[in-house]
Amino acid sequence: MITVNPVTPDFVAEIGDVDLSRPLSAADIADIKQAFWKFAVLIFPEQALSAENHIAFAEQFGPVEADRVLDTKSGPNRVDTRFSDVSNLDATGKIWSEDSRKRMYKAANKLWHSDSSFRHRPGLCSLLYAHTVAPVGGQTEFADQRAAWDALPEAMKRRLEGLIAEHSIATSRRLSGFADFTEEEGRRMSYAPQLLVRTLPETGRRTLYVAAHAGRIFGMPDADGQALINELIAHVTRRQFVHSHRWRPKDLVMWDNRCTLHRGMDYDDLRWVRDMRRTTVSDIANSCEQEGVALPV
Ligand code: OGA
Ligand code: MN
Numbered sequence: 001m002i003t004v005n006p007v008t009p010d011f012v013a014e015i016g017d018v019d020l021s022r023p024l025s026a027a028d029i030a031d032i033k034q035a036f037w038k039f040a041v042l043i044f045p046e047q048a049l050s051a052e053n054h055i056a057f058a059e060q061f062g063p064v065e066a067d068r069v070l071d072t073k074s075g076p077n078r079v080d081t082r083f084s085d086v087s088n089l090d091a092t093g094k095i096w097s098e099d100s101r102k103r104m105y106k107a108a109n110k111l112w113h114s115d116s117s118f119r120h121r122p123g124l125c126s127l128l129y130a131h132t133v134a135p136v137g138g139q140t141e142f143a144d145q146r147a148a149w150d151a152l153p154e155a156m157k158r159r160l161e162g163l164i165a166e167h168s169i170a171t172s173r174r175l176s177g178f179a180d181f182t183e184e185e186g187r188r189m190s191y192a193p194q195l196l197v198r199t200l201p202e203t204g205r206r207t208l209y210v211a212a213h214a215g216r217i218f219g220m221p222d223a224d225g226q227a228l229i230n231e232l233i234a235h236v237t238r239r240q241f242v243h244s245h246r247w248r249p250k251d252l253v254m255w256d257n258r259c260t261l262h263r264g265m266d267y268d269d270l271r272w273v274r275d276m277r278r279t280t281v282s283d284i285a286n287s288c289e290q291e292g293v294a295l296p297v
Contacts, residue, residue: 002028004035011144012243013039020044020252021053029060036125037202040260041142041243044252049129051277054252055082058127058279065116065123065280069169069188070105079277086128086276088269098270108176111212112143112237112261115280118167118213120192123257124283132275133247137267141244145208145259148236149197152208160208163196164218164288164296165229171215193218193296195287196232200259207259208236209287218296236261247276258283 003016013035018028036042049057058064066082078093079085088103090096096103116123128140149157168191173179181189196217198209210232217225244265245253255262257280267274288295 002031002035004031006039007043008243011039011147012041012043012142012245014043014045016045018044020047020057021049024057024060033061036254036256037200040144040146040256041245042254043245044254045248046250047129047252048250049252051080051083054127054129054277054279057252058281061125062281062284065119065282067188069185070102082279084278084280086264086274086278087131088272088274095270095273103269104178105173107178108172108212109264110266111172111175112233112263113172113213114209114211114257114261115278116257116282117194117209117211118169118171118192119190119282120286121282121284122167122192122194122287123280125254125256126278126280127252127254128276128278130247130249130251130253130276132273133249134267134269134272134274136272137265138272138274139244139246139265140253141242141263141265142255143237143261144241144243145210145236145261146200146205148232148238148241149206149208151241152235157197160197160232162293163220164193164293165196165210165214165225166216166218167192167194167211167213168215169213172212175212192286193288195291195293198258198287199291200256201290205259208232209258210236211261233261258287 002018005014064082068081078091088096115126169189199206210229214229216222
């Protein structure tokens with residue numbers, strides 16, 4: 001039987017007495033899922049995971065994304081396309097150079113975001129596994145969009161109900177200063193409408209759903225929509241809703257992209273090796289489709 005040790009009352013928990021490198025019993029999987037829907041961020045310490053173990057566990061939650069936006073023009077990949085390479089290493093395993101394209105592209109991970117909210121079928125959850133961690137900095141911070149929703153004034157809740165935002169990877173890259181996408185990347189770059197407030201089917205909890213990828217709100221002047229999104233991100237990421245995770249090697253951390261934001265904290269990436277790999281599992285459908293809301297044209 002797994003153990004669930006709350007790190008915070010209802011946002012982050014550490015899961016013990018489980019070895020994710022082995023096939024799990026149906027009961028353990030059910031218990032992990034139940035904990036996941038309650039907490040939204042789960043930490044599994046001391047896991048010795050092969051790439052296949054990591055994928056097999058992720059697949060318990062749905063299909064693992066395999067298409068990546070960044071072109072091979074940035075150099076060959078260190079890991080296969082089912083993983084996002086969350087490291088500061090080049091293909092030969094050396095620390096990347098200051099002007100590396102991958103470094104520019106990944107800088108957007110330092111903005112508060114939700115993985116793949118720019119895809120029509122957005123990210124359900126992500127699972128990030130640490131091989132090598134930086135001794136200083138490099139934490140990952142998580143913000144609880146459910147608690148942030150609960151804390152909003154009723155008048156604001158009424159104003160937000162039914163609004164739809166446009167999420168695009170181009171928006172977050174523009175914010176972080178990366179614009180020189182190749183033509184091929186431009187074609188692969190997607191944008192998607194997503195509800196600004198959504199319901200989590202497993203618990204019925206309502207949650208905000210904003211991210212640095214969100215650039216405008218349908219039916220609003222662009223500047224007003226962006227201002228509202230910025231205001232909401234500032235609200236969601238107030239310290240009372242945020243947990244900071246300090247990584248240890250062999251941590252696997254999974255989070256619910258439907259109701260959390262996360263960001264990577266700075267570290268001296270030209271000095272220390274930080275080597276982590278992420279899988280992202282796709283949600284069952286677009287957030288509008290899941291709630292029967294017509295997609296904007
Ligand atoms: C990610 C991500 C932040 C970090 O893997 O999706 O945003 O701390 N990572 O590396
Ligand atoms: Mn991310």
